[in-house]
Amino acid sequence: MIIESPTAALTTAPRLTEAARPSPAQLAWQREELAMFVHLGINTVTDREWGDGTEDPSIFDPADLNARQWARTAREAGFGTLILTAKHHDGFCLWPTATTTHSVAASPWRGGSGDVVREAAEACASEGIRFGIYCSPWDRNAPSYGTGREYDDLLIAQLTELLTDYGDIAEVWFDGAVGESARGRQRYDWDRIIGTVRELQPGAVIFSDAGPDVRWVGNEDGVAGATCWSGIDPARVPTPGRSDPWTLDSLRHGDPEGAAWRPAETDVSIRPGWFWHESETPLDGGALLDLYLTSVGRNSKLLLNVPPNRDGLLDDADVAALHAFAELREEVFGTDLLAGAAVESDGATLVLTLPEPVTADLVTLAEDIEGGQHIAAFRVQVDDGEPGDAPWRPLTSGTTIGHLRALRIPPTRIRRLRVSIDLAYGPARLTHVGLHHHARGEHRRRADNHD
Template sequence: MIRPSHSPPRSDASLRLTVDRNPQSAPTASFNESCSDKTQGCVSTAFLAALAAGLLLATGCAQRPAASAGSYAVIAPQSTEADIIRQAARVVPAPRQLRWQQLELTAFFHFGVNTFTNREWGTGKESSQIFNPTQLDARQWVRVAKEAGIKQVILTAKHHDGFCLWPSKDTEHSVKNSPWKNGHGDVVREVADACRAEGVGFGIYLSPWDMNSPLYGTPAYNDFFINQLTELLTNYGQVDEVWFDGANGEGPNGKKQEYDFARWYAHIRKLQPQATIAVMGPDVRWVGTETGYGRETEWSVVPADNLDQATVAAGSQQAVAFKPQGDMRGAVLGGREQLRNAKGLAWYPAETDVSIRPGWFYHPAENDQVKSPEKLLDIYYNSVGRNGVLLLNIPPDTRGLIHDSDVRALQGWKKLRDETFTQNLAAGARVQAPGRRPQALLDGKYNTYWTTSGRDTAAVLELTLPESRTFDVLLLQENIAVGQRIERFALEVQQQGQWQPVAEGTTVGYKRLLRFAPVTASKVRLRILSSRLNPTLSELGLYKGPTN
């Protein structure tokens, strides 16, 4: 398990992390269990505060008044619980966070020396000579992902073993000393070019832990890391996401590193200001499990208790001291109970990651263990359909290609989604709803939305369909550009003159999908039972999944 250190931070806001888990441990299935072998880490609320500090520093928002709508808010000392809840309803994503949320589906490409050693974690002692894909085709990787509906991919440019998939000037442990293309290859270049050609977003994963670098565990390593970031962020065009994890084991000298995250965040903002920084970063957090399943109740606004009015006004928020106060793996992170004593709030949405295979790197023995289309669909409902973004790992094989087993699973998954979501069965319905713009619920445009009038925080929306229709999926979308607000809702259908319950839920956020037993009806109503300020809905959909 990765955790923030319980000692106070240094004045430069660098963070000390420790690792106490077995790399071979099994993935977790619960938010309250230990973290898995993957290295995103168990992020505490205090650590979130540090990340929020990095966000403030890097977005240049330190002078914004606390009462203004933005991606963070400082809570005044005299605020009541009601005040805090109202303020939380006005916190909104930064433009880069909104773009990221709207991707819905992203992919990881875990590729490197581990692919050729048949291991999940390397040692940093591998010879560069083992890296030699015979048919590497990054365009195939990106095309396979795009055809599955994935909008952005992230390449493991360097994993913990320190082997670089680009010819870095700062280490000999890279593709430049491999037999692949006689040392003249650059995997990062090929993936970046493929993304541009296919119109897919491009991101890089750069492991802070480096088992190969002799500088690891010394202050000079942070400079080394800045140099590697600079190479990746200045030589490959636009980078849409930079992905860090929190693994912090020993380097070749037996030492651990004090990571200077605040400096790294500021450097990324300078070189690629549009890029989201995940998941040990200020923009996106890890959902807390690698099963692909998010929370039933997922708030994107969470406490950030190092936000302080005086330091925000002084523009020195990054120097605030903080202490651990719980973690980010609870069943609910941004509910009323969690916000009641908050000193600050931040928009910090959840990314849900999972591999299409049991492992994160390619292993031949797992070719018959690829997740089925039906399993991937279930993961989709429980990640994207729970106000998250799904990061699906698709590891290239030793040839440098996505294996046929993975391709078939992805194609089947896309087919199931298309069969379900191509036609909104609520289309053509007559909508009766209090408030403004009820027609926006069915116009297929995210930027238009229905909302109540006055101070109404509850409402009943009734739909009369053109004829009786059978459906088993409900889709709801809030317009998160004005905040996440809905706390509880219920779906009902009218049968034989009586309203019958069908499904109920808590948070909506960017997207909520609920499945239930098929029902046939011509009258449907959605009851919004509780909301923070006026609820908003951009879309309402009724769908029928494919019959097995």
């Protein structure tokens, strides 16, 4: 239920730095909760995950490619943005770029006149969702890769095409992959790259391991840290592509004293691979709901990859899983068992009293993050209303809340719920407390509980 009178923390710890807070674009990005990744390219044809850049463009010919199907499926499943791999590490460009012949213009698809990026951008606009671009800095086909400034110029030219010819871009996605070449190891000019995006698409959020707007969660399992701050210390994650334990810990958990607001994005694929492979099958709707709880439900955003097949279509099994995922979210979150509860507050504690007892197995909490993220420790207690029972028993507890915190509990009879804020770094403003019934089945998933 929505809390009309947010609580204010009784116990506070002073911050060493002023609280980081989100920009309007970052706030909108997080409230969207779900984005769809679309990995399509030369690897779809070759049945590989990483191409080497020597592939012949003539093999790319997804005869039934239908970007409208991708965007429609994303919208129907509740995803707000679709992000397309315009160029992966193999360097094959899904648009007719002027920077290389290694592109769709050299393929038989659409008679050499096709443009996957344009079709995807137009499909997203038609379906009312936002469009994002992935452009790999690593390019295993470009002869200038590893030369420094010469390759930087090529990458900037490609970004300029992508960011000026396809309308508004919601998110620009850079991974940190860096490869060796005969010409050496490329050192990307990130200041220039980020400056180009800022100039051409000022409303876009920029993802990389290190931000500057959105950070990686530190794994590809679909699991954010049980403690997940949106703030981060930029000095601990200075450049994309670092994967030492120090960096991964910072990415997973964030930092309550972090000077930069860089919320975590949890990227994971619906299939074992990122590109489509005939031998693989997708996760089911229940497993996708589990991923939602360990990503969005831990103050992150879920970026779920759904790869088109060699015909250029999302497989029926993937589409069915996405629809089941949407139905399950509605089934679980569409009914708040706390609706109609009476609310009392003493400043650091909320007590919610229901007219009649309910049975729940999922608790959700939300914090007002417009002014920053402050809650560092909370407890939830329960009174089942049975005569003779202790009035308050521990139910669950945690550290951070942020945009959303979802906590599974054993099926529990609840008449009254008490939420206590034990530690906060500033005014702790709860905006939502919910109880739900999540009938847990045996779902097939690959993620472990990375706390």
